[in-house]
Amino acid sequence: MPLATDRLVLRLMQPGDAPALAAYRSDPAVAALQGWDLPFTLADAERFVAEVGALGWPVLDDWQQVAIELDGTMVGDIGVHRTPDGHVATIGYTLARDAQGRGYATEAVGAMITLLEAEGVRRIDAATDPDNAASARLLGRLGFVLVGRGTSEVRGETVADDLYTLAIPRPHAAI
Numbered sequence: 001m002p003l004a005t006d007r008l009v010l011r012l013m014q015p016g017d018a019p020a021l022a023a024y025r026s027d028p029a030v031a032a033l034q035g036w037d038l039p040f041t042l043a044d045a046e047r048f049v050a051e052v053g054a055l056g057w058p059v060l061d062d063w064q065q066v067a068i069e070l071d072g073t074m075v076g077d078i079g080v081h082r083t084p085d086g087h088v089a090t091i092g093y094t095l096a097r098d099a100q101g102r103g104y105a106t107e108a109v110g111a112m113i114t115l116l117e118a119e120g121v122r123r124i125d126a127a128t129d130p131d132n133a134a135s136a137r138l139l140g141r142l143g144f145v146l147v148g149r150g151t152s153e154v155r156g157e158t159v160a161d162d163l164y165t166l167a168i169p170r171p172h173a174a175i
């Protein structure tokens with residue numbers, strides 16, 4: 001970390017990211033399919049950034065949120081959780097509404113997969129709401145396979161999740 005792609009930088013979160021984080025996590029359209037509490041205030045974002053920023057990279061047996069930066073501004077994040085042995089990871093990703101639909105998530109998640117593969121991860125799991133067709137397409141483009149359905153809690157309500165997995169080494173995917 002940091003990790004640069006053609007258009008983006010993936011890096012640990014910094015205190016200056018809190019306003020952008022609070023803004024997109026409080027956007028009802030972005031938060032609709034996510035599990036965090038609303039509103040996601042600036043104070044919530046400042047606490048969150050301080051906590052995850054202190055963790056470093058890599059983190060085992062816990063979540064680490066990595067900022068997705070475009071032209072010096074955080075436009076989203078990728079959450080990564082690894083098992084204690086570091087061989088299995090779970091990922092999630094969020095982009096600000098105005099950054100969606102431009103290929104940034106595919107670029108950022110693809111770069112994260114490459115990094116995790118280089119660091120010895122053998123399988124990556126992800127879950128998405130069955131109604132989130134854009135996320136399902138992104139996972140398919142990157143070589144993930146739908147393996148089943150589960151449930152999770154979103155603000156006190158049990159919701160369905162489509163469960164995906166990516167075996168490493170991964171099949172050739174169009175990134």
